[in-house]
Amino acid sequence: MTEYINQGSKDTRSGFGEALLELGKSNPNVIALCADLTGSLKMEAFAATFPDRFIQVGIAEANMIGIAAGLTIGGKIPFTGTFANFSTGRVYDQIRQSVAYSNKNVKICASHAGLTLGEDGATHQNLEDIGMMKMLPNMTVINPCDFNQTKAATIAIASYPGPVYLRFGRPKWPNFMPAGQPFVIGKALLLNEGSDVSIFATGHMVWNALLACKILEDQGILAEVIDIHTIKPLDNEAILASVRKTGCVVTAEEHMRNGGLGDSIAQLLVREQPAPVEMVAVNDSFGESGKPEELLKKFGLDVPDIVAAALKVIARKQ
Amino acid sequence: MLTVQELEKIASQVRRDIVRMVHGSSSGHPGGPLGSTDFLVALYFKIMKPDQKNFTMDGVGEDLFFLSNGHLSAGWYSVLARYGYFDVSELRTFRKLGSRLQGHPATSEGLPGIRMSSGSLGQGLSVSIGAALAKKLNHDEHLVYCLMGDGELQEGQNWEALMYAAGNKVDNMVAVVDYNGVQIDGPNDKVLPMGDLQAKFEAFGWQVMTMYGNDMTEVVETLKKAQWYTGQGKPLMILMTTHMGNGVDFMTDNYEWHGVFPNEEQTKTALAQLDETLGDY
Structure with missing residues (x-):
């Protein structure tokens, strides 16, 4: 990758x-x-x-x-x-x-x-x-x-x-994007090409998606990772093009499942290109005190959670 | 220069417009705008005299007005039309589908004269402070006026704004409270007593003037005086006593006319009390 x-x-x-x-x-x-x-x-x-x-x-x-x-x-x-x-x-x-x-x-x-x-x-x-x-x-x-x-x-x-x-x-x-890269509002960023599953991530979860992508690659799964930095307006074209190729989707965000990025993408897909979706997000719950990494783990937003979601959604595709 | 008598004639026509608009759409708020008509007429025709033919959103180089209590829209629309921002015939579209004259003022329809949407109460004073600060940053010496309701002062945001304006010497702004003493559910003192408003504003660090808002001579004189009090390091508040429903006897001081439209018979009775001075729309 x-x-x-x-x-x-x-x-x-x-x-x-x-x-x-x-x-x-x-x-x-x-x-x-x-x-x-x-x-x-x-x-x-x-x-x-x-x-x-x-x-x-x-x-x-x-x-x-x-x-x-x-x-x-x-x-x-x-x-x-x-x-x-x-x-x-x-x-x-x-x-x-x-x-x-x-x-x-x-x-x-x-x-x-x-x-x-x-x-x-x-x-x-x-x-x-x-x-x-x-x-x-x-x-x-x-x-x-x-x-x-x-x-x-x-x-x-x-x-x-x-x-x-x-x-x-x-x-x-982790700071991993090139410094000085122009930011185009509304334009999704393709970070890794893949054919088995599309991972659409936003915010801090983009780095976790990249780590998950590496683990999946070691298992022979080619994940496409796309940074959706603009949730509205959503880059429909980039999302649909990726899903046409991979046929299934994982979304990852540090947000409630209701109303988040996954919700926006699911809406787009049911209208245009139905495909199975797994959402890595907080499930109808408030947070709590703790260290960031402990919280991501507890609430299911850690790297293994993205890997598991990818495997699950690929299985649903078949 | 318009005389007080000429301003009163305009006010009479505006009051007719308000009654006819609210009747025409079978909805809206007649009481508040009837009470603040004299103020709005004096402000536009005598005090601010903005450039109605070349409306710009930024309003650089002219005085600005913000209506915080947006339910007074019928009166504001009438004044804007009578002043020449748009044709008076458009008043008949008030509150109807596809109209630029939304139930509460909106910028979305591009109606000249409106720079901010309002209706959800308590936001206009903050907005006016922002516009006044922009004027200072732009070295624009014109003033910002804001009209608020008295019941609206129950919204906490106003007190945030009052604190900010005094603490930061926002002195290029005149806030006016339409102090008619009533709100939808009844008299202020019954709904939520606000105590001595003048003392409260003064305690918050504002200069306070008072005026009776249903006497054109007093309104014009007070607003002229207010201009002189600006620029002295303190924000300025005018506590304007008015009668809700002023000009129509059966609506005057009756809170039940806050948001009720008059029927055919009531409209006839009301219009008989208001001279048609400039021609109905």
Whole structure:
């Protein structure tokens, strides 16, 4: 299989922070807003360099979303930063009316998404955010897989008009995508060609999918691995082309099965190209405290879970 | 320059429009817009005077208005049409299928004059703060106006916004509360007493002015004065006392007219009390 090398683990949120600083330098209309989590969101460099364009709202996320929506009137490009939990559920109606329905150019940037937030536990481990955001008309939903891709995605959304939800995480995670690779919103990335099963993964789970692919290869199974960094709009063409070749699908995401990437792909397949699907995702459950790797294991999102799902779905194909 | 008498004539026509629109669609909210008509007429025709022929979403170089209590849409649409943003004949499409005049204001239909959707309450003050901050960043010295309902103040987001604006000296904005004392389920004091609003705003660090919102002379004078109070490091709030349903005797101060449309007979009675000054749509 195509080899991917971890260039040194880094947190995806730091990719966001670095890109935000670059955007601050290159685009005077970029404004950053934060709800008392500047350090966690890696927004300190932007805040220190561009104090006039950094808006600290305090612990008041609803007001932050409203202010961001208002800033677009006058040509500003606001990037809001807080945890995924406070970026979505807490402010769903504000996003729905003032951002999505009003079609405002707000970039909602959400860190600490998913189980890998770790020890803080279920109150902070949002596993429903992709579903909530993808259901909103006008909303683009992006979940990059590593530091480099998060950085590239952050740069890309600044020049992409309209509401965007950008989701990333807390832990240090393998950084394996080439630095400086342009990020094309809505375009799935083929990471490994295969003919036996298509593995569509998003976010942190892309690395796990690659590790699973290697294990499957050792068993003589050729898995196609595709990074779906943009969950909405979904790259239907790339997904259907892969499934026409492999005839079965595994999806992998650090999210609830309901409403996640797997749900989007299953919908596409039942409409266009019916095929068996196994979903590696959290099954209707809240998370809990623990180390990221312990949680992924407990909730069935580990590498062996992807391998098992692949074997199961290949068996269903026959 | 329009005189107070001329503004009052416009207001009378706007009130007729409101009654006819709500009757025409057999739905909508007559009470609130009738109470805030004088304010909206004065604001557009006398105070802001925005460029209605070249509407832009960014509104750079002109004053902006945001309606937070979006259910006052009938009155806002009428004022926008009478001011010349779009043809008054379009008012008859209010709340009907395919209309740009949605039940609550929407940007999705491209209606000139509207920069933000509203209807779900409590969001307009935050939006107005954002727009005011954009004006500061753009070195645009024009003001941002926001109208809110009093019942709407029960939404917690307003208090986040009030805190932010004072703490960050957002002083290029005028927020106006339509203080009619009633909401859907009854008087504010029965539904959820809000106490001394002026004291609360002042405690939050705002400058507060009061006015009676159903006297055109007072509205114009207060809004003129308010312009002078901006730019002094404090956000500005006008606590505007109004009568819900003002101009139509049987609707005045009756919370039951918050969201009920008048029937044929009631519409006739209401229109008999409101002079047709500019021609019905």
